[in-house]
Amino acid sequence: MFDNKETFKSIFQRNLVSKLGKPLEEATQEDVYHVLGSMIREYAGQDWATSNQGFKQRQDKQVYYFSLEFLIGRLLGNNLLNVNELELVRDSLADLGFSLEDVEEQEADAGLGNGGLGRLAACFLDSLASLGYAGHGCGIRYKYGLFEQKIINGNQVELPDNWLEKGNEWEVRRPDKKVEVKFWGRVETQEENGRYQFVTKDAESVVAVPYDVPIIGYGHPHVNTLRLWSAEPKRESSLDTPSNYYGYLDYSRSVESISEFLYPDDSQYEGKLLRLKQQYFMCSSGVQSALRTFNKLGLSYDRLPDKVAFHINDTHPTLVIPELMRILMDDQGYGWDEAWDITTRTVSYTNHTTLSEALEKWPVSMISKLLPRIYMIIEEINKRFCAMLLDRYPGDQERITHLAVIAHDQVRMAHLAIVGSHSVNGVAALHTEILKEREMAPFYALYPERFNNKTNGITHRRWLMHANPKLSHLITETIGNAWITEPGKLNELTTVSQDASFQEQFRAIKRGNKERLAAYILDHTGTAVNPDSIFDVQVKRLHGYKRQLLNILHVMHLYNRLKNDPTFDIVPRTFIFGAKAAPSYYFAKKIIKLINNVASTINQDKAVNDRLKVFFLENYSVSLAEKIIPAADVSEQISTAGKEASGTGNMKFMMNGALTIGTMDGANVEMAEQVGEDNMFIFGLRADEVLNYVHSGSYRPGELVSQDNRIREVVEQLIHPGAFCHREGEFWDIYDSLVAHGDEYFVLRDFAAYAEAHAAIDVAYRDIPDWTRKAVLNTAQSGIFSSDRTISEYATDIWGIEPVSGYWKG
Incomplete structure (x- = not known):
């Protein structure tokens, strides 16, 4: 990136003037951060474009890692390390009167995660890029992180984590890559050429706009993408009356709330509904985007499992499964059996818990109203799965109810993830054994070949x-x-x-x-x-x-x-x-x-x-x-x-x-x-x-x-x-x-x-x-x-x- 310190200092000072209109003596620590960040992003931009073009030309199989959390931390120092310029930049800034450590403090921690789940996802992205794999992250661009914690009189007090207050130096907004995600409505069935067609009418459309963050591999020019989706209202042409105008404002506020908060309070119905919206929004956006990239290869969807892998990190992205089924059947014209075969060979699932209370369940009434077509597909998955169980365990209704995807008016996301994927992995040897022998033993008995262990790691x-x-x-x-x-x-x-x-x-x-x-x-x-x-x-x-x-x-x-x-x-x-x-x-x-x-x-x-x-x-x-x-x-x-x-x-x-x-x-x-x-x-x-x-x-x-x-x-x-x-x-x-x-x-x-x-x-x-x-x-x-x-x-x-x-x- 830079031949020596003098080259860096010259380019850096030139960028200070061209980007901010400031000479060195007037620059603040924040100015230095923004200019340095933009220089790295511009440098990586060519490799980013080359990497993406190479994936397409070679038809590399690409992994899409779906996670509600990516706890990526600050990127300035990590990116400098990965482009092999950390020491040179540290020494050069010192010559110019700045401390790199102080400059790094100007960057907000990205409010995209909470704990180990999100940090694991971030480490995985770093390793995918550094090892030269075509592997990308798919998540949500939360306006506010979990919360900023203050301790007042010994008590935790939560303040908004407005991590985007000063912008995000690393992201690129891609409005040309937007997709539509639909909620509510009703499903109508019509027959066409001897096949049933399912069409959702009167749905509420949400525009999903991606913000891409380059994930730079260590020591070589391989750059993957963390794609974060932001919810925006669909533009309405009919705002000529006050009622339309105020109705649009309500709709707009509702839409923007989807990507507003990481883990909104779900103690009440509205909060639960918002969480479900977030999950489907991420899954639908990510699947549509990945399939659009696949379409450029000009291949039949029969080849999808050869070129695409969807990995769901915990149960939050499980709706990837019925969403992929929906697109294959309703948009691509596949029958159920063919679509199911493609889906299960494309999707894999990581379980992160032995705590039963942490295994997600959603009320049938909520999913069926918010996502009517998706619920129809989940219901059919459950029906066919239970029929298979009945053949295997005739008369054992207790076992079938225990294993069912839908039971007691709830959709069990972990069950759907296991049934709809080809691989289920635990994250430590002991954890995987507990899953196989205790928590998920009945599923292990059904699908022993699907279960495997992948002990976690850190970058x-x-x-x-x-x-x-x-x-x-x-x-x-x-x-x-x-x-x-x-x-x-x-x-x-x-x-x-x-x-x-x-x-x-x-x-x-x-x-x-x-x-x-x-x-x-x-x-x-x-x-x-x-x-x-x-x-x-x-x-x-x-x-x-x-x-x-x-x-x-x-x-x-x-x-x-x-x-x-x-x-x-x-x-x-x-x-x-x-x-x-x-x-x-x-x-x-x-x-x-x-x-x-x-x-x-x-x-x-x-x-x-x-x-x-x-x-x-x-x-x-x-x-x-x-x-x-x-x-x-x-x-x-x-x-x-x-x-x-x-x-x-x-x-x-x-x-x-x-x-x-x-x-x-x-x-x-x-x-x-x-x-x-x-x-x-x-x-x-x-x-x-x-x-x-x-x-x-x-x-x-x-x-x-x-x-x-x-x-x-x-x-x-x-x-x-x-x-x-x-x-x-x-x-x-x-x-x-x-x-x-x-x-x-x-x-x-x-x-x-x-x-x-x-x-x-x-x-x-x-x-x-x-x-x-x-x-x-x-x-x-x-x-x-x-x-x-x-x-x-x-x-x-x-x-x-x-x-x-x-x-x-x-």
Whole structure:
């Protein structure tokens, strides 16, 4: 892109003048960001066009990855890294008086996702492009993200996340690629040439306009597309009367709401309806767009599965299946059997949960009214599927009802996704086994060939090379740079895990990252942090099964010990939390309040501050994660065994040399197999033990309260005014969940084992060389958890695609 620093500085200053009319001395940090972003986008534009033209000319099979979330984070630094200009631009900007890190802060985190689901999708897009696959994202261009989190008096307060306030430097609006999506109306049947035709009359049309974001592959000119759809009203020619005018305004507001908010509140009917609208809007737009590209190949739709793969990320995009059926039958004239064969060979599905409450269901009345033709197709799918079940299990009506796509006046989206696809994958070995043996066992019995595992991964380019550049450089100096394109080669670090010189450099980098995070915490909270303390981190979505509650109860216990025994000797510990609770998730918001109460008390108690501090960092995001993860010593991955499908935060911490304290859940199991349990801190119930408790009903948390003084003390502190409870019964809801309502997530059952694991951490950290050895081994064994490995497995086993012709790796 630039031959040298002088070339960059010359072109950059010329762009400042031509684009903004400003000389260098008048430029702000924001000006620098916008000009630099536009330069990268223009540079990538030629490769973007060339890539798309190549897909068409070679007739490459293309993957369309449908996801309601793409948590892509900031793109400036990542794109500079991928075009191999990060260091040159950083140094050049410094010569011009600007800090690249400060310039990156001018970019808003894209409000396109919430948690692991969306971040996984973003990592997958990076790997698809970097490995040279023709693979694109399909999502919604939300005007507002989930919310901006503020902590006021310890409580979460939600503010609008207006991430597009200053525009999006990376997107290109493509009005020429717009499509129409139709809602409501009625279906009329007519016979034509001996075939029934289904026509939807009086439908409400919505215009879907795509905004394309280039996804630049690492180290070579391969650029894929993240296509985000925005809902716009269809222009009306008849606005000559006031009634038409005001009717159009109502229609316009209704349409624009479709792409306004990520996850609108669905506690009421209107919110549920809006979510369903969003899902169909994304699915219909994406399918129509992909088929328009396919049409340019001039091939029969019989060849669609050879040239197109639709992948649905969780159940949100499941309406891809009936939408593809609708187009094949109503627009292309295929009969049911032919259309069904094409559809099932084209669509694949990833399941992301073992929680039954997270498996989407929609009321029949809602789908049938909003999407009448789509519902007719779903109804026919269910009818034919149930007929097949009846042949296989004659008289077993209970089994048929259990498996049906439609039952109890609800459409079950996970069932539709399994029935209508050729591949169903879990996202960690344990998760997939639970799906096959428990949650989806009847479907596994029907379709054993469809089920497979694809353990999640993370892009090491963002989470190691960009987030932790000094460690990245040390690795390259030590083992060469082959690991950048072949992350499995990180295992060569094993040979230096006990080398004193390497350990010293490794520790110095960790210390520098901790100092950087400590400066951020001081700046945002006003409280100083000791960078020599153990940074113990739990950052993830706030949910009962992720057990932030177990963590903070243990912190309360540590504080109690320090107060009761001033001689209690522990390595100084800084506990760091970051999480958003869904606005309607009352219990999760109470846990945030508890964490902040505990933090307030502990951080103001000078008697313990040399040994214990607690922070809840507000508005957790990708960019904040990039500051936190490289600084962590301990990674908290403590979900109730059997509840976490995989996790990806666990992999990011491992890659950056943090040691995991965790249950045998999700991908923790495979991490333990890779690095060895001796280099982690494993505790607690296993998934089969949790299941046995659930089935037997034998768990009695009240007995633990009466038997364990530590547990009794912290539980009573939830409801009696004192250090952590500021008014009588402030945390009755949490107390009741543990004692009166059966402790659903086995927080108290695992408390003792968790405390023992933390005691083991305290002992282990005192042996600095051995702790460093363990940390290095975690980094060394993390390469297998790169999303490059995951995407290669998807490409080979599910999508049937290969890197495009002429792709050069490196």
